[in-house]
Amino acid sequence: MKMNDLDVFRELLGGVSRRDFLKYFTIMASSMGLPLGVGAKMAEAVTNPKRPSVIWLSAQECTGCTESLLRATHPTLDHLILDLISLDYHETLSTPAGHQAEEARQKAIRDNKGKFVLVVDGSIPVKDGGVYCMIGGKPVLQIVKETAPQAGAIIAIGSCASWGGVPSADPNPTGATPVHEILKGTPVVNIPGCPASPYNFLSTVLYYLTFKKLPELDDQGRPKFAYGRLIHENCERRPHFDAGRFAVAFGDDNHRQGYCLYKLGCKGPETYNNCPSILYGDVGSGSWPVGTGHPCFGCSEKGVGFTAPLHALANIKYLTPNTFFTEAYPGKPETTSNIKALGAATAGVVIGAAGAAMLVGLGKKGNDTEEENKEG
């Protein structure tokens, strides 16, 4: 990337230094498990004078996802939204209202046909012809169906848009439906979470802008870089779980000691997300539910959040073998009991450290494409 591009950019960013700017994209790249050089490539993609158009449609939502995106305080984040991406339509943030807002949306669609990123937050009510969510007198169901075929990429942000979330909770009074079910056959990236992590969203947008394709997704349409692992795998309380130290009531001694919250109903063992490593709100360590002492309730996981009873025990997906398991070759000379005891004690520490290392290696193994590996 040329120096003068960056200078122009620096102005756009309101005086953010070149170093901070590149650092930001390098962090973004590494949070996706991409090689370091990709950060510069991403920076180049967004310095393109024609800012990529983003059209944001709101359905049955609470604006929590928008709020979490706006509250992210990483130095260049607000600039990213306001100066780098062209957020051409967003009901909560747009200046025009009424028919002017509708015209702005139509124009943005026309001008950026086939190229814009369509973001949808909130579920789509289908019951009674979609009357439970109307914009400008039109059901949002119809608006989403009309807009989607013109988009370059579609992202469903938040649990509501990804799998139904709160509005779809039993008895689902309005027939709240996730975006991918409305748009069957069209690829939709799901970024679940209530609210969704702004970094998981922004990383996906940056990936698309840089490589002109979507990141690798799992069977539920979630980017693997963010949802490839269980919360339980990277939780800072995991050593307590493995050692059998649990809080059994809110405020008891064990709770105050920071013990594992499994017995209070923590759904970390069945929820795929990167909360323990990415955290929320950029306010430092511990700023995620388990970090504050509340069990994870699986807000991002279909069939868990808003579905499983809050204080019921989670289904543990993978059990860690404990030290009492019998050996295959008892008395084999190479494995002394000392080493085994040491192994058990350090296992917890290693798992804890893995959490800290997450930011650098988010579980992307051997699937980098040639493009991603090219130096930027």
Add this chain to the structure above:
Amino acid sequence: MSTRITIDPITRIEGHLRIECEVDGGHVTNAWSSGQMWRGIENIVKGRDAREVWLFTQRICGV
């Protein structure tokens, strides 16, 4: 002769709001506001364990 003005959506607020008003000789003579989105959270929390109702009611508005 009064004219009726409809503004929908109202932007820069949380949620989907529609305002209609009747204007007569430069004065608003009547006005209606209506929320255009309903999730039925009242119905969702009916019969639930009281300890988990906050999960739902907390999410009425995320602002």
